[in-house]
Amino acid sequence: MANFTTTAELVTAIQGLQSDENEVKSDTYRYVIYVRKSTDEKDKQVRSLGDQVDVCKEYALNNGLRVVKIIQEAESAKEPDIRPKFRGLLDDLKAGKYDGLIAWHPDRLARNMKDAGEIIDLLDKHIIKDLKFASFTFQNDTSGKMLLGISFVISKQYSDHLSDSVTRGNVKSIEEGKLINRAKHGYFKDRNQYLRPDGANFLLMKTAFKMRLEGKTMVEIATYLNESGYQKWHKDGKHRPFYMDKQKVQKFLIDPTYTGVLIYGKQTVDLATFYDFHPMLSVEEFMQINQLGNKSELIKLAKKHHKRENIKANLMRGMVICDACGEAMHAGITPKKTKDGVVRYFYYRCDTDDCDRSGKSIRAKVVMDYIYNFLDQKPFSSKASYxxxxxxxxxxxxxxxxxxxxxxxxxxxxxxxxxxxxxxTKELFLNDEDDDIKKHYKGDLKQIEEGLQNIEGTIEKQKEHIKKGQGGILTYEEFLELMEKTGQIMHKIKNMGELDYLCRKLYMNFTTDGKNIISATLSAPFNELYQAKVSQGGPQETRTPYPLIANEVLYQMS
Incomplete structure (x- = not known):
């Protein structure tokens, strides 16, 4: 006889029994594969019908799942009740004809809330006994259904997902779960850029969420964290005191990352899919704290994160570093009315909450003048460099x-x-009697034929390149002319994209003290060319020559 001394032990034992009773017996289930691609989907990262079928069949084979039916449909899922085959599938599931369902990704099943809600309802009623996705991890429990619901919400917004999204026939892994610029409160980032619990600080933050569940105010939570000596981890491995206030508490309370659900721009991902992430609170607790009782409120939350990731300026974004905190500064644009009309000015601002220079900015002209000044000295023009x-x-x-x-x-x-x-694909085209499906296979055939034509052309170019062998090397005079014209070329560039491209070719990053550029790192091979000139008697400068004093003229790019 088992001896239980606490209610917690009894609950755990009962939950274990319930888990055993509800264990999925997938080897006896009858699975149906459902694949879909509509004519209005121009995104090439959505797999073709044939690819979806192949991937789902391979998934079923590898996991020992018995497939009894494959359903292919050429209809949009944006609106409910317009997919006859999908509707028939749900009716057959309700009638007990199938036990489980396999799809490539949740957005193949639903991109509207009515169909999505119906699928989750069938899971709740155990009519759909098992649900599998070839490119999305799903667990048939409360948290799993909530994650599935969030995925449906993001699909409704027609976002790109951070699962195994691929171009047709080419499998490319995407490093998911590594998209956070800075560690979240109570976590540190390991060498793989994964979030890991940060000891006592993790426990303090976990208590903060618990306090909110108990009805404590955000001011009370901020006071608790400040009095408890909460410190935030920084990428240099050190901890620094972090002062909490009401706004900062509100910011982390609405962040689903603490449950393991990362929303990054228009993309969403379950962190636990990629590593052993330790959440601070459950999905249910997060929903309770933020009073998210329905799908429309989830959509609002997703939109809020979409807006947060909106990129405003691409000129050297991520390259300008604040020396006080070591973090990349936010690149932004400020519109200003002048007598000649509206002019947009570029700037870099530190947005690190606990940095002494948080909210302070430096003008993009300071960075560009630094580059121009350096190039005007012809830093790569020497025999040693050549x-x-x-x-x-x-x-x-x-x-x-x-x-x-x-x-x-x-x-x-x-x-x-x-x-x-x-x-x-030709065999599938000839064997399928559905005209709509034939249209898709016809489109697949055209794309494959175009792909073959392109790759055959590339093969011929590679053969020609190999025949030529070693490419030509510039003469000393040609090299000097090219190097000395670099500065002139940059001065003439007015397009921001072209300017950003050249800056990234020349430099890896810049560090600023808020007024001047105090250091910069050249990219290869320009760093080697510059060092070659210095080592042979050129200007004896460090890698940060000619510090510039900020002037009052703003750098503008209309």
Whole structure:
């Protein structure tokens, strides 16, 4: 006989029994595969019908699931009750014809709240006994259904998902769960950029959420954290005191990341899918704290995060570092009315909450003047720099030749795969009697044929490149002319995208004290070219030459 001394032990035991009773017996279930792609979906990252079928069948085979039916549909899921095959599928599930459902991703099943709600309701009633996705992890429990609901919400907003999104036939993993710029309160980031509990600070933050569940005010929570000595982890591995106020408490209370649900721009991801994330609170507790009782309130939450990730300026975004906190500064644009009309000014602002310079900015002109000043000194024009260039170019040319041969082999393998897909898709096209499905296969055939044509052209180019062998190397005079014109070229550029591209080619980052650029790091190979000139008697400067004093003229780009 088991001995239970606390109610917690008894509850745990009962939950274990319930878990055993509710264990999914997937080996006896009858699964139906549902795939969908509508004509209004222009996103090439949505897999074709044929690819979805292949991936779902492979998933079922690898997991020992018995598939008894495959349903393909060529209709949009934006509006409810317009997909006859989907409606028939739900009717068959209710009639007990199938036990489980397999799809590529939740957005294949529903992109409207009526259909999404019906699926979750069928799960609650155990009519759908098991639900599987080939590119999305789902657990049939309360938290899993809530995550599924959030995924449906994001799908309704027609966002890109951070699961195994791929272009047709090309599988590319996306590093999900690594999109947070700074660690969340109570966590630190490990070497893989994953969030890990930060000891006592994790427990303090967990208590803060518990206090909110108990009805404590945000001011009371802020006071508790301040009096308890809460400290925030920084990327240098050190902890610094962090002063909480009502606004900062409100900010972390509405952040679903603490449950393990990361909303980043228009994308959402379950962190537990990628590593052993430890949440501070459950999804249910998060919903209770934020009084999210229905799907429309979830949509509002998602929109709030979408807006937060909106990019306002792309000129050297992420390259300008605040020396006080070591974090990348926010790149922004300020419109200002002048006698000539509205002019937009670029700036970089520190947005780190606990930084002494939080909210303070530096003008983009300071950074650009630093670059112009440096290039005007012709920092790469010397025989030493050219010698380094020519030596490296010979080495690089040899490496590229080896890489080109490897790439040719890869391209030839891809061509064989496309030939196989073309043959298979032709068979599916001829065997399917549904006219709408035939339209999709016809479109698939066209894309595969275009892909074959492109890859055959690339193969020929690679063969020609290999025949040529080592590419030409600039003469000393040509090298000097190119290097000395770099500054002139930058001065003439007016397009922000082109300017950003060239800046990123030249530099890795800049560090500012709020007024001046106090250090900068050149990108390869310009760092080596510059060091070659300095080591051979050029200007004896550090990697941060010519510090500039900020002037009153704002850098503008209309």
């Amino acid at each position: 010698k380094h260039y020519s030596t490296e170019m010979k080495r690089v040319a040899e490496e590229r030749l080896i890489d080109a041969k490897k790439l040719l082999q890869s391209l030839q393998a891809q061509k064989r795969e496309l030939d196989h897909r073309l043959l298979k």
